[in-house]
Amino acid sequence: MSLPSLSLELPPLALYVHVPWCIRKCPYCDFNSHQASNDIPEADYVNALRLDLQQDQVLAQGRKLTSIFFGGGTPSMLSAQAIGQILKDAEAIIGFEPDIEITLEANPGTFEQEKFSGFRAAGVNRLSIGIQSFNDRQLTLLGRVHGRDEALRAVGVARSAGFNNINLDLMHGLPEQSVAAATADLQQAIDLAPEHLSWYQLTIEQNTAFYSAPPVLPEEDILADIQDAGIELLAAAGYEQYEISAYARDKKRARHNLNYWEFGDYLGIGAGAHGKITLPAEDKILRLWKTRLPKHYLDAANSQKISTNLGGHQNTFGGGSDLLLPDGLPLEFMMNALRLTAGVPQRFFTARTGLDWQAVATPWQQLTQQGLVEIVQGAVRPTALGRRFLNRVLQGFMPLEP
Incomplete structure (x- = not known):
């Protein structure tokens, strides 16, 4: 099923690189990560990433990369030489925009520092830097391999290394956490003066150790009080909330994540990596993903015989692909765009989905009347109330049952 014959534009292109190994699997983590029993096969993996990107090169359609994000797993388990080689390969195969943002997720442990x-x-x-908490007891409950002292030291080491754009990942709503404990954790993060804070609530996901043996989490009233107190604390410290769980000072927003939320395109390489690609010439938008297990990913690189058809595109490492159909596109677009406080330009809806605004005009009007969404200076965005009840907002864009 093709999109309507409206003009799809090629949005900016980013690259996600997945590194699937960890020192230890955290009990709350549902990402594609695998505990490394001994030395990881670094050289083989770097070579596989190169082959993967070479096969996806055609999907760039002449675009250069605006951002790269190394996620995992624990990307900082790779050597600096390996990261440098991956970046050289990416620049040679796809190319970089002059102001490219290149982010690497790192643990605050001494080994990574x-x-x-x-x-x-x-x-x-x-x-x-994945700190999650500055409380040693909470860090133990969360299965983290670092302590408070290492977390505090990591930021100083990063500054000394020349980083002037640092994000700290911090969770709240931790087991038995009080409002005072949560705000103390957040204040400690603020005192370190990172340019960006990702401050988000712990949720229990399926296929995690916490799902099988859930800890006692704070009650809803306490969670709401933590959220309100934290937002106030961050605002007073000069951090702008530009997304549900993202806060920046000095306009240092996460450009890679902004590309996701603005329904941009991204290539995904590595075991279990996902991508989204717009094909204007075919009136198509594709989701693609690579085979999940590191062993299978490396075997594919070694054999060069397994080839998967990903939406008409051949890739040795392909796990599969989906065509985003018109009836599901409004929800796909809105569940990203409406995470942003300022929203996105209204014209992005047509340019990046191929659908006329009339496809969402009725639910948008209903949600506007309920005070949940608005259009301000040409941007579609949630209201403060809409951000608080985002799941309810998104239900308005669910495709109708056949």
Whole structure:
């Protein structure tokens, strides 16, 4: 089923690189991560990533990369030399925009801190440090391999390594956490003066250890009080909430994540990596993903015999693909765009879905009357009330049952 014959535009292009190994699997994590029993096959994996990207090169359609994000797993388990080689390959195969943002997720453990200078020299210009909490008891409950002291030291090491764009990941709503404990954690993060804070609530996901043996989490009233107190604290410290769980100062927003939320395109390489690609010439938008298990991913690179058809595109590492159909596109677009406080330009809806605004005019009008969404200076966005009840807002764009 093709999209209506409206003009699809090629949006900006980003690259996601998945590194699937961890020192230890955290009990709340549902990402494609695997505990590394011994040394990871770094050289083989870097080679596989190169082959994967070479096969996806055609999907770039002449675009250069606006951002790269190394996620996982724990990307900082790779050496600086490996990260540098991946970046050289990406620049040679796809190309970089002059102001490209390159983010690497890192643990604050001493082992990773020793590599920070090497990562900066390799071309990484934004570091995202997964702290989660500054409370040693909470860190133990969360299965983290670092402690408070290492978390505090990591930011200083990153600054000394030359990073002037740092994100700290911090969770709230932790087991038995009080409002005072949550705000103390947040204040400690603010005192470290990162350019960006990802401050989000712990949720229990399926296929995690916490799902099988859930901890005692704060009650809803306490969670709401934590959220309100935290937002007030962040605003007073000069952090702008530009997305549900993202806060920036000095306009240092996460450009890679903004591309997701603005329904941009991204290539995904690595075991279990996902991508989204617009094909204007075919009136198509595709979701693609790569085979999930690291062993299978590496086997595919070694054999070069397995080839998967991903929406008409051949890739040795392909796990599968889906065509985004017109009836599901309004929800796909809105569940990204309406995460942003300022929203996105209304014209993006047609340019990046191929659908006329009339496809969402009725639910939009109903939600506007309920005070949940608005259009301000040409941007579609949620109201403050809409952000609080975003799931309810998104229900308005659900495709109708056949």
